[in-house]
Amino acid sequence: MSPDPSTPAERPWLDADRPVEERVDALLAVMTLAEKVGQLxxxxxxxxxxxxxxxxxxxxxxxxxxxxxxxxxxxxxxxxxxxxxxxxxxxxxxxxxxxxxxxxxxxxxxxxxxxxxxxxxxxxxxxxxxxxxxxxxxxxxxxxxxxxxxxxxxxxxxxxxxxxxxxxxxxxxxxxxxxxxxxxxxxxxxxxxxxxxxxxxxxxxxxxxxxxxxxxxxxxxxxxxxxxxxxxxxxxxxxxxxxxxxxxxxxxxxxxxxxxxxxxxxxxxxxxxxxxxxxxxxxxxxxxxxxxxxxxxxxxxxxxxxxxxxxxxxxxxxxxxxxxxxxxxxxxxxxxxxxxxxxxxxxxxxLGLFERPYTGTPGRSNAPTGATRALAREAAHGSMVLLSNNGVLPLPAEPGTLLLTGPFVQEGEALLGTWVLDGRGEDVISPEAAFRERLGDRLLVQDNRFSERGVQLVRQADVTVAVVGEHPWRSGEANSVARIGLPAGQLEVLHELAGIDKPLVVVVYTGRPLELGPVLDLADAVILAWHPGVETGNALADVVFGDVAPFGRLPMTFPRTTGHIPTSTHQRPTSRTLTPEQDKTEGRYLDALVLPRLPFGHGLSYTTFSYGEMALSATELSRAGGSLEVSVGVTNSGERRGREVVQLYFRDPVAQVTRPNIELLDWARLDLEPGQSGTARFTVTADQLGYFGRDLTRRVDTGEVVLMVGPDASRGERVSITVTA
Incomplete structure (x- = not known):
């Protein structure tokens, strides 16, 4: 160790023109053991x-x-x-x-x-x-x-x-x-x-x-x-x-x-x-x-x-x-x-800390701006997944009287989600604020403190939008739950609202997949919104009134009940692998179907899409660095603009170790006007089909591989290719 370095010549690590490794070497060479330990x-x-x-x-x-x-x-x-x-x-x-x-x-x-x-x-x-x-x-x-x-x-x-x-x-x-x-x-x-x-x-x-x-x-x-x-x-x-x-x-x-x-x-x-x-x-x-x-x-x-x-x-x-x-x-x-x-x-x-050790631009605010809010609104649009819809959505610009009800109608901070240390509740556009701006006095609001009052208001309204789900306190670190249903009391209130037999839209705010079967059965439409952030209300209004067609897709499988966990695309073949038809006859449970209520990748839009046949540039793929092209035509067969997320999956039927029944390979997003067609194109390489075998080394096997293109993990056209030596 040298004496205390005090001149620039004795501190070569401060020379920003030197390569990083030279600077590290120079500094490490003069450090005491105590100083080294301090850096850890x-x-x-x-x-x-x-x-x-x-x-x-x-x-x-x-x-x-x-x-x-x-x-x-x-x-x-x-x-x-x-x-x-x-x-x-x-x-x-x-x-x-x-x-x-x-x-x-x-x-x-x-x-x-x-x-x-x-x-x-x-x-x-x-x-x-x-x-x-x-x-x-x-x-x-x-x-x-x-x-x-x-x-x-x-x-x-x-x-x-x-x-x-x-x-x-x-x-x-x-x-x-x-x-x-x-x-x-x-x-x-x-x-x-x-x-x-x-x-x-x-x-x-x-x-x-x-x-x-x-x-x-x-x-x-x-x-x-x-x-x-x-x-x-x-x-x-x-x-x-x-x-x-x-x-x-x-x-x-x-x-x-x-x-x-x-x-x-x-x-x-x-x-x-x-x-x-x-x-x-x-x-x-x-x-x-x-x-x-x-x-x-x-x-x-x-x-x-x-x-x-x-x-x-x-x-x-x-x-x-x-x-x-x-x-x-x-x-x-x-x-x-x-x-x-x-x-x-x-x-x-x-990180440049030796050159810029202090905080950022003095006097510049980091509060949300018009540009950052616009991005947050775009992100919130993408986070919303339309799980079901019998045609009630999108609502017309003049929906009559609308009842907005539920524990989140006036919330700000609760819609930011878990692990938000510096966001502020007052920055959040609440559902009530956004809907009030559109509807004025045609909006009725009820926060579900008194469910009987909510039922009365349902009778006065032409359509009800109920915002339910989890507070962020129920998700994030150290917040596990034994049951994944809605929090206590919410399903009972939904039963009362649905009992009036008027259009009911349910919006679910949550930090995890929930058991939503009963909600799907009760509601005319269900939107999964997660916890959307500062633009919560604006984004919800955009989607509900059809300014933006929902295009989110589930990144996790939604199991039927807590007792079905684990349910996911990770599941691998067993000695008696279950097909959808067998699930209805033989099953694996006496008292329930096994397959999920909502598969990975699921999500609806305000239009419909039809898929053409899958086309391949070749039916054989060399495992020595080979590739092939997969394409499928998609047509917007409905009456509104929409985005389809075209998903490519594969399955390796015979391998050295058990492989997933289905595994995501790639995806493509197509924005299509009514009647417009587009083509989703994918490049599949041999390396993408590889896996680690019994000896924990990576390998690509020869033989059959099944490709599937569709709107989610449960459905689509399947085509076999052959991986060759």
Whole structure:
């Protein structure tokens, strides 16, 4: 270690013209062991006054701002840019080496301009939309000093009891992977380190969506083959997109907690995939190895964490308390510490923190603007899925008297969704505000506090729009449920409203798939709206009155009941695979059908579409880098403009391991006027049909592959192709 560097010549890492790796080498060479350990310690809610000496000594590398371990459920007081700048000034101007701090915050689906929850964004099946939304979120958060967000979440799950499905992009690896990669590009920009962008974080690595019983933080029983063929795939897409950080998950995998899982973190993520970014632990995750029962104390937990590949330790303080001593005693290889420090420094250089350590443009507001609201409205349109419609929608511009009823009619903040730390309820356009603007005194409003009053108003109205569903408190982290029906009392009220035998439209706000069979049976039309964000009311009115035709498609399967979970496109052939006809005769339950009420990819429009025959450029595909073209003509056979999401699936009937009964391969969006025809075109490569076999190596088999094109995962034309050697 050299003496304190004080001149520019002694601080070559400050030369922005040097390559990043040279700057990292130069800085690493002059660091003490204590300073290295400091770069691996993340605290929460740093206080520039109370923590001044720790910052000055280089004992803190990063801080996240959150109200606690489940910050998505409890709002904090918001970011304080002056405190961030004060802490940064100590680190940059008063510490020996001038290494800037890295400030992180959960910017999940918007900052001040709040977009639909990720599961809602996924319903649009639109990579560009996700990228643009994340770009807006990054710009707004960066103004307040945030440099790092803990998103996107790309966990794959078929478990709607698990509250965190709200943060996901759905159950299919291709959809989740492509939207996750789009989120990475939106948050980080190109080139990485642009002003107004954030480091993204792919989470939670890996298998968290398999938590037993849908109970958050619970154990996971899964083999590496299933991980590779399903759960690891969207993470690989995020890595390929250049994601700068990856977060370890709370769960164990087959008995090995992820915060101590050397096989998956170090050998697969870092070595096999070549990920050169930062692996961050989740809140207290290293320390919680004691809770898992694999570490006797915090000291042992620190050993397991650094050996597994956790670079930046969040909150528990295991590294800060014990890592230097462990290196000095020879119990931890100093090369492991150097590797992790190198990754953290590389991240800070890539983000431009050494050149721009302070908060964004002084005096510029990050409140929603006309442009960001327009994007939020577009995103909310895409999040809405028309589940059923007997012709009542769209409503005419003059619908007579309309009753808007339900617990969400006047809500703002409750429609922002889970994990919204900086959005404000007063920024939300409520359903009542939007409908009032259109209808004036022809709108009746009732919030369902007194259901008997609602029934009276139904009699006075020509049509009723009931807005029901879950409050965000019922979704997100640590908010699992044992039953996925509507919250208590809501279905009973819908029964009363439907009993008057007047047109009834039901809008469902939710953070998870729900058991909606009874609602579908009662209502004339059902719209799934998720939690749509700041433009909730405007977007709903646009769709209900037909200004915008609904075009959302389900990113998760909706099971018939809680007892049917898991139900998804993940299901694989069994010794007695069930066909739809067998489901009606033999079944697998005595008291219910098995197949889902609403399949993956389902969604209606205000028009109809007819499909022509599938055309192939060839019926054979060489596994040695071959490809073929698939096309299908689609005609808008109805009377209104609409968007069809044409979905391409495949099935591998005979493989070395069991493969899904159906798997999404690609999709295309066609916007068609009445009577207009368009063609959806896809390129299918041999690599897209590959999988990991018994020996955990990737392979493409020769033989038959079945392709299917249709409007959802349950229906469409099937054609066989042959993969050749």
């Amino acid at each position: 310690h993340q605290t929460a809610n740093i206080d520039p006054a109370a923590d001044a000496e720790l910052i000055r000594s280089g004992a803190i590398s990063s801080s996240l701002y959150a109200s606690g371990a489940t910050g998505g459920n409890v709002k904090d007081e918001g970011l304080l840019s002056s405190a961030i700048d004060s802490a940064q000034a100590i680190a940059v101007e008063e510490s020996r080496l001038g290494i800037p701090l890295l400030f992180g915050r959960d910017v999940i689906h918007g900052h001040r301009t709040v977009f639909p929850i990720p599961l809602g964004l996924a319903s649009g099946w639109d990579e560009s939309l996700v990228e643009r939304a994340c770009e807006v979120a990054a710009d707004e958060a960066h103004l307040e000093g945030v440099a790092w967000t803990f998103a996107p979440m790309v966990d794959i799950s078929e478990e709607p009891r698990w509250g965190r499905v709200a943060e996901s992009f759905g159950e299919q690896p291709v959809l989740s992977g492509r939207l996750g990669a789009a989120a990475v590009r939106g948050f980080q920009g190109e080139p990485v380190g642009e002003k107004g962008r954030l480091a993204a974080c792919a989470k939670h690595f890996v298998g968290y969506g398999l938590a037993a019983g849908g109970r958050d933080y619970d154990t996971v029983s899964v083999g590496e083959n299933t991980l590779r063929n399903l759960h690891l795939r969207p993470f690989k897409d995020a890595v390929d997109a250049g994601v700068l950080t990856v977060m370890a998950s709370f769960n164990d995998v087959d008995g090995v907690p992820m915060h101590s899982n050397r096989r998956l973190l170090r050998e697969v993520l870092k070595d096999e995939w070549g990920f050169d970014g930062v692996v961050v632990g989740d809140w207290g995750g290293v320390g919680q190895l004691m809770n898992h029962g694999v570490a006797a104390d915090l000291r042992e937990a620190a050993v397991y964490g650094i050996e597994a590949g956790i670079d930046l330790e969040m909150v528990s303080g295991a590294y800060a308390a014990h890592l230097a001593e462990l290196v000095e005693s020879g119990e931890v290889d100093p090369a492991l510490v150097d590797d992790s420090v190198r990754r953290v420094l590389r991240l800070k250089f890539r």
